[in-house]
Amino acid sequence: MRGVLYVFAALAVIGLGFWAYQENYKTQQAIKDTRLLHAKIGAAHERINILRAEWAYLNRPDRLRDLAELNFDRLGLLPLMPDAFGDVKDIIEPLPEILPITNPIDVNSIGPSNDEDPL
Amino acid sequence: MIRTPLRPLARVLEARDNGDDPALIEAENKRLRHEAMRDKARLRAEGRLLVLGAMFFCAFMTIGIRMGALASSEPEEPRAAVAGNPIIGQRSDIVDRNGRILATNLETHSLYAHPQDMVDPEFAAAELAHIFPELDEEKLLANFTGDRKFLWIRKQISPEQLQAVHDIGSPGLLFGPREMRLYPNGPIAAHILGGASYGREGVASAEVIGVAGVERFFDAYLRDPANEGAPLELSIDLTVQAASEQVLAGGMSIMNAKGATSVLMNIDTGEIISMVSLPDFDPNNRPPVLTTGDQSDSPLFNRAVQGVYELGSVFKIFTIAQAMDLNLVNPETLIDTTGPLTWGRFKIRDFRNYGPELTTTDIIVKSSNVGTARIANMIGADRQREFLNSLGFLEPTTVEMVEAPTGKPLLPRNWSEISTMTISYGHGLSSSPLHLAAGYASLLNGGTRVQPTLLRQDTVQTGDRVVREAVSTRSRDMLRQVVERGTASFGEVAGYKVGGKTGTADKPRERGGGYYDDKVIATFASVFPADDPQYVLIVTLDEPVESSGDEPRRTAGWTAVPVAAEMIRRVAPLLGMRPEVETLEPIGVTLTSN
Numbered sequence: 106m107r108g109v110l111y112v113f114a115a116l117a118v119i120g121l122g123f124w125a126y127q128e129n130y131k132t133q134q135a136i137k138d139t140r141l142l143h144a145k146i147g148a149a150h151e152r153i154n155i156l157r158a159e160w161a162y163l164n165r166p167d168r169l170r171d172l173a174e175l176n177f178d179r180l181g182l183l184p185l186m187p188d189a190f191g192d193v194k195d196i197i198e199p200l201p202e203i204l205p206i207t208n209p210i211d212v213n214s215i216g217p218s219n220d221e222d223p224l
Numbered sequence: 225m226i227r228t229p230l231r232p233l234a235r236v237l238e239a240r241d242n243g244d245d246p247a248l249i250e251a252e253n254k255r256l257r258h259e260a261m262r263d264k265a266r267l268r269a270e271g272r273l274l275v276l277g278a279m280f281f282c283a284f285m286t287i288g289i290r291m292g293a294l295a296s297s298e299p300e301e302p303r304a305a306v307a308g309n310p311i312i313g314q315r316s317d318i319v320d321r322n323g324r325i326l327a328t329n330l331e332t333h334s335l336y337a338h339p340q341d342m343v344d345p346e347f348a349a350a351e352l353a354h355i356f357p358e359l360d361e362e363k364l365l366a367n368f369t370g371d372r373k374f375l376w377i378r379k380q381i382s383p384e385q386l387q388a389v390h391d392i393g394s395p396g397l398l399f400g401p402r403e404m405r406l407y408p409n410g411p412i413a414a415h416i417l418g419g420a421s422y423g424r425e426g427v428a429s430a431e432v433i434g435v436a437g438v439e440r441f442f443d444a445y446l447r448d449p450a451n452e453g454a455p456l457e458l459s460i461d462l463t464v465q466a467a468s469e470q471v472l473a474g475g476m477s478i479m480n481a482k483g484a485t486s487v488l489m490n491i492d493t494g495e496i497i498s499m500v501s502l503p504d505f506d507p508n509n510r511p512p513v514l515t516t517g518d519q520s521d522s523p524l525f526n527r528a529v530q531g532v533y534e535l536g537s538v539f540k541i542f543t544i545a546q547a548m549d550l551n552l553v554n555p556e557t558l559i560d561t562t563g564p565l566t567w568g569r570f571k572i573r574d575f576r577n578y579g580p581e582l583t584t585t586d587i588i589v590k591s592s593n594v595g596t597a598r599i600a601n602m603i604g605a606d607r608q609r610e611f612l613n614s615l616g617f618l619e620p621t622t623v624e625m626v627e628a629p630t631g632k633p634l635l636p637r638n639w640s641e642i643s644t645m646t647i648s649y650g651h652g653l654s655s656s657p658l659h660l661a662a663g664y665a666s667l668l669n670g671g672t673r674v675q676p677t678l679l680r681q682d683t684v685q686t687g688d689r690v691v692r693e694a695v696s697t698r699s700r701d702m703l704r705q706v707v708e709r710g711t712a713s714f715g716e717v718a719g720y721k722v723g724g725k726t727g728t729a730d731k732p733r734e735r736g737g738g739y740y741d742d743k744v745i746a747t748f749a750s751v752f753p754a755d756d757p758q759y760v761l762i763v764t765l766d767e768p769v770e771s772s773g774d775e776p777r778r779t780a781g782w783t784a785v786p787v788a789a790e791m792i793r794r795v796a797p798l799l800g801m802r803p804e805v806e807t808l809e810p811i812g813v814t815l816t817s818n
């Protein structure tokens with residue numbers, strides 16, 4: 106009985122040793138991966154930061170104002186003034202009636218229909 | 225196990241036969257047994273001692289080796305169990321109230337040299353001088369061929385310059401990473417942001433520190449890695465700030481002013497939505513501090529916070545409001561306005577004669593110094609002082625900028641009766657436009673104290689009560705009438721019900737001895753909409769002259785008011801305020817409630 110216990114204990118020690126060895130290497134691998142990921146995330150952050158800075162620089166009010174003035178012919182943008190606010194009653198309501206359809210075209214998604222009544 | 229008997233029968237019988245004492249045999253055997261037991265115990269004890277010694281040896285060896293390893297190895301950051309985010313370690317961004325970037329960081333490089341590693345110093349010096357025109361080739365060559373082992377060439381260089389220097393191919397020219405503070409909007413909000421520069425510098429990195437404005441005030445917060453890069457949210461609205469700067473710059477040039485400032489403040493929360501001081505500067509490239517002359521002429525000078533001026537008649541509403549709060553007058557009380565009012569050797573005059581008496585409302589509407597001074601006399605020095613203190617006019621503002629404590633109001637040394645009378649219409653007490661904005665906001669928001677702040681707030685400030693709510697409403701009413709039929713008629717902006725008070729104060733001479741005749745500070749302090757106040761706007765022009773008429777006009781009604789009106793016209797829609805235009809026909813749907 107005692108012998109069996111010794112054998113089991115010895116096996117358990119070997120097993121645990123093997124497990125600890127593996128865990129150790131797994132942990133080290135995980136740390137290595139994390140470090141790599143951190144470096145990648147850091148680089149991504151840096152990129153995002155540069156893009157954000159560039160976005161902010163390109164959208165700086167002075168530049169937008171100059172662009173709006175340069176492209177006034179095409180866009181007709183003006184500074185927001187009090188008369189830009191509309192009123193609910195200015196919205197056309199009800200919507201104008203749809204004109205009667207004079208030349209209907211059959212449209213479906215399964216190809217041209219045949220003349221038979223599907224029902 | 226077979227035990228050795230103490231009295232073996234064979235030997236006892238033999239001893240009896242021989243006539244010996246059998247007890248000796250027993251004693252002999254006992255002795256042998258004890259000796260065997262002793263040997264066994266000693267062996268075991270010795271074994272245990274050996275094991276114990278070995279254990280101690282191993283333990284001490286382990287500790288010793290570990291200590292030796294720690295002492296002799298490079299320190300390393302524990303990466304497995306580091307709290308927080310290890311990546312975002314740079315200075316936090318500063319954003320406006322809508323999250324648009326006001327200040328951020330950019331990765332650039334610094335350039336330094338190890339002259340001893342250089343192969344061809346002449347070529348390197350020539351090429352560097354070619355890339356950076358501001359560098360002196362001969363000086364560089366002298367440095368490269370001298371005794372120096374290390375020298376900085378440029379603190380920050382652009383990627384194009386980096387490539388160009390790289391192409392020189394000299395092993396003695398080295399790059400270090402360098403974080404740069406970038407203000408993408410250029411001079412917009414320059415005075416608020418302040419600027420940044422480098423603190424301690426190394427080859428591998430440099431410390432970015434704030435030098436002025438919020439950058440300096442929140443330096444510790446911005447550098448704190450525990451924030452994990454969370455930006456600092458200001459109350460400024462970038463669009464409104466840009467529009468205000470544009471309008472104010474235009475107004476400043478039309479009115480030939482040498483400086484201008486404006487403060488737009490939320491009346492309930494005390495948030496500063498825009499704060500402009502002109503002339504301004506680019507925080508990316510901060511100009512040097514003036515070493516001679518008047519600091520207030522420097523573009524670095526923040527007129528809104530640091531500039532303390534006698535602001536003139538804009539103070540009258542405080543006097544009238546206090547008198548109403550003390551039930552000394554009501555808006556219809558008639559006050560004697562016959563001038564000049566003589567007090568000792570001083571004479572108080574009005575801009576023109578307004579007749580023998582005016583109602584309190586008309587004193588504000590027509591801006592009568594004499595009437596206001598008489599009301600101030602009814603209040604008295606102590607109560608006036610206390611009231612102005614409750615509005616924050618006796619202390620520097622608490623706004624979150626390092627410059628705030630320098631904007632300390634100038635008070636009369638002796639708060640005499642004549643001081644009381646002059647302070648009642650804004651002379652004899654100098655304060656900053658920001659003080660005025662906070663004072664107007666406190667008076668007109670229903671009568672509770674508001675502290676100006678540059679940080680985004682989500683809740684309304686609930687400060688101490690300054691005046692009764694009814695007094696606040698009546699004051700707004702009076703200010704509205706100033707615009708409708710008084711000195712600020714140019715301030716009318718259709719749909720926004722602007723109320724406000726003008727103030728034109730002669731500038732005191734720098735060396736003492738009275739006031740200039742032809743230099744004024746023109747101020748318009750306004751609130752809009754007057755019936756449901758939301759914002760306070762202060763516009764101050766320094767030495768404006770409006771010269772479209774026959775003779776130059778300097779009063780605020782002709783200078784500061786049109787600028788402020790244009791600013792409200794531009795800014796109010798940006799703040800999402802809809803103009804209330806009176807419609808002739810009623811709108812079809814009427815909202816009702818019981």
